[in-house]
Amino acid sequence: MHPPGADTVLIRHGDLNTKSNTVKRYMEGLLVENLEALLAERSIPGEVERRWNRPLVHTDPEAVEAATAAAADTFGVVSASPALTVSTEKARILEALEETAREHYDGGTFAVDARRSDKSLPYDSEDLAREAGTAIWETVEDEFEPEVDLDDPDLTFGVEVREDIAFVYLEQVDGPGGLPLGSQEPVVALVSGGIDSPVAAYEMMKRGSPVVPAYVDLGDYGGIDHEARAMETVRLLSEYAPTFDMQVYRIPGGETVDLLVDEMEQGRMLSLRRFFYRAAESLAERVDANGIVTGEAAGQKSSQTIRNLGVTSRATRLPIHRPLLSRDKQYIVAQAREIGTYTDSTMNAGCNRVTPDQVETNARLKPLLEAEPDDLLERAEEAATQAELVEP
Template structure:
């Protein structure tokens, strides 16, 4: 929902505003670049105007551009706005026009924010709300309604942001993902299985500004074509949030490794497999100048994810392993997967269920796992990482 004469989209960011001027400017430039890439990917026209703590996208497609901005990391909210002169009369007229177009009954409220020194305008934010509220109320009366103000939970809310040179009227704040612009942090390798958890974890690292390098460890006959297709599909969904950034999927063949571990390791085989995967991720990270690994693990969700077993698997890598789902309940992870669009492709039964032993170890020691696993397991991981296939992913 937007004013009838909406000509721009107001883009807000959060944490960037508390950074030093040098860092803030750098991050705002990255955000502008990411917005440009997002618009290009969706074939939407728009000219991006950077201002301190705000960006404006001037466009004749306000609805589509608002949706695109609201999918961009670093954006806290976006609003399609009608631009007008920063005078009480012009603001009131624009509020009245918007009411005639969009009001369909119920209570209303006007919320205003005036930016700049007191000398910038001969009125206050309260004056805008009072004058604007009167204009809206009169318009509702002219439409045959009965104007009732509700400042707490209005059915119809209008907003005004008044700056020194222009004022902006809007009737919606569409929430964005927040976080930091993608590309403002160093990259990390994301181990993706295509299950519910790992794409959510990768998305959360992207939200904090870190590009991800997706890696899928192919389980061979223990996974199968559905397992591989699911992993690729979830990465394609993640790539839609990151146009302009390379999310090509690295596929590492490990079918024979899984077969060997399943035959020889008994209750410890899932831990050895996790260690193999982390070693693969570290080898790729070194090659790609990445600084960490991200997984979808949560404490206690699976036998290999107990606090004791995580300590055992982490010993296979010298890089930090980021687990943004670590303390999150499965229901919350599932809700996030639905919200970002990865849930549907993540719900095919996972092939690694065939790898898991009937009675897995939940309190392993590093010494026991090292003694049981093949001596060359981590060396094989590095070799397989070098021989991996890279699948281009369209953003």
Template sequence: MEPPGAETVVVRYGDMSTKSSRVRRGMEERLVENIEALLADRGVDGDVERRPTRPLVWTDEPTAAAEVAADAFGVVSASPARTLPAEPEAIVDAMAETARTHYDGGSFAVDARRAGDTFPMDSEDLGREGGQAIWDAVEGDFEPEVDLDDPDFTVNVEVREDAAFLYLTEFPGPGGLPLGSQRPVVALVSGGIDSPVAVYEIMRKGCPVVPVYVDLGEYGGQDHRARAVETVRTLGSYAPNFREPLRVVPGGETVELLADSLEQGRMLAFRRFCLAVAEEVALDVGAAGIVTGEAIGQKSSQTTQNLSATDPITDLPVFRPLLTMDKNDITERARAIGTFIDSTIPAGCNRFAPAQAETSARLDRLREREPDDLRERARDAVADLELVEP
């Protein structure tokens, strides 16, 4: 719902506001570019204006533009709004007009906020005057009731030094930092439920992502790969100006070798191979680290002991945004961001996991058992990777 005369979107951000003014300015510019790219990608008109603390989108489609802006990383919320002079009379009149258009009975409230000290009224008085104006505007047709705690209808106003913004709805955003405000990372995407959520979470913190899928050959198959491609496509819709093709790295030969030669430690040797692959790609693209979808104890291969045995294959930091999350919460997140359906494409792959899972691997034993040339294998596989545009 938008107020009559709405012609803008008020964009609010969170963590960026704690930065120094120089850093914040850079991030605001980044955020503006990202919102512009999202609007263009989704075919919604809008001109984004960088303003201190509140970027605006000038648009003929405020509700659609607010929904798009609320998908930008860094944004806490976005509201389709009407811009008004920062003057009590103009604001109170617009509140009454908004109520005449949208109020259809029940309780109501005015939520007024004020920044700066040039406005000649405090927010409580503005709320009271606006409430009275709304009451007068609708009492002929309804029996209005004021309820400040749980109203059916709320008219919000944010008064700033140079303008006021009247709005009825807030679309929640992901929070975090604007994409591109951190160095890129390489993400290992298997297309399961977890790794796409990990990618989303690291993007939410500002890191552009180079996605990598290790093809399992006979142990994977077209559908296993399709899950990765589809989830990367969905994730790309949040990052149109940072979209990277999926790097599909042929791992079939190594997976077969591990399946034939290792019972104990097979999964962990494969995980180490994946990390070595990711490191090769990271060196190539200048990425600052590697992202996986692992969470402590979610699978036998993901005990803290096992994680400590896989990481030493790489010198890069391994980022695990889901480390302490529970499966239910991860699944809920996957549904919310739209990757869940893709992740549940039946992959029908052959069983690579050993009958007896290892939960407390020792690095020295793992090194003895795994092929000596795991790194070279990773290097060779990366040399043969295929770029797949999702």
């Protein structure tokens, strides 16, 4: 919902404001570049204006909602509002609010949220909010009895007055927040056909890290459906990052999985994870990435107890980032739905068939090393050298 004639998207960011001016300027530049790429990828007309604290998208009234949605998908953006731009003259602002009220206010409670950044203007935020409330009231009072609710209104009229321009808006569409993509170093993202790993990759992207997706081919324990699910989630993630190449590295792992199933019972899943981590480390060296991201959450599976995570993590010298570590499954599922990567969780994933009847929840490193194949980590390094790029 937006004021009639809205042709601008007002963009707000959060964590960027905690940075030094030099870093903030750099990150705002990245945010603008990423937003321009999203607009172009979606064929949305719009010109991004880089303003200190408030980047703007100038677009056509017919495209303002689509441009707002693109802004709200841009990492680093806290919220975006489709807005009508007017002069800073109070009379013109009030006139725009009256027009907006006639178009959209048809009952219920309302409030005015007015902010003024230019202290030289002949009115302050309280004056503007008070007069705006009166103007809106008088505009609709012949149609129905308006009601003010400053705590939880049904409709909020927003006004933001900058040095040379004012914005009138009705909604703030939530963005992902975080930092602009590309402001941090890349990481290798271990992706599977499940729900958790793409959400974890998205969370790292939200903190500014481009991801290099890696899928371990489990051979007979994976299959076409398992791989297709992984590729589809990466394709969906790539829609948030049109300026970055998100081809998937497919790492062959079928022979090693067969070996683990044949030779190991207790601790098999832990050794398989160790294989994943070492392969990801080797791939990271190849693509100049600086860490590994997984969808693991503490205690969610037997292999993800805190002790087991500690044991498996020793397979790599790189940091393993686990953004979902403390998240409940319900949160992860909801996030997957929100970003569009949720798939049918009841579909069999091949790795489930690798799980032994007797699982290990309290592993020790020495017994695990004695039980697993001596060349497991060498196999992982070799598999990484054989990784092939696959278009998602």
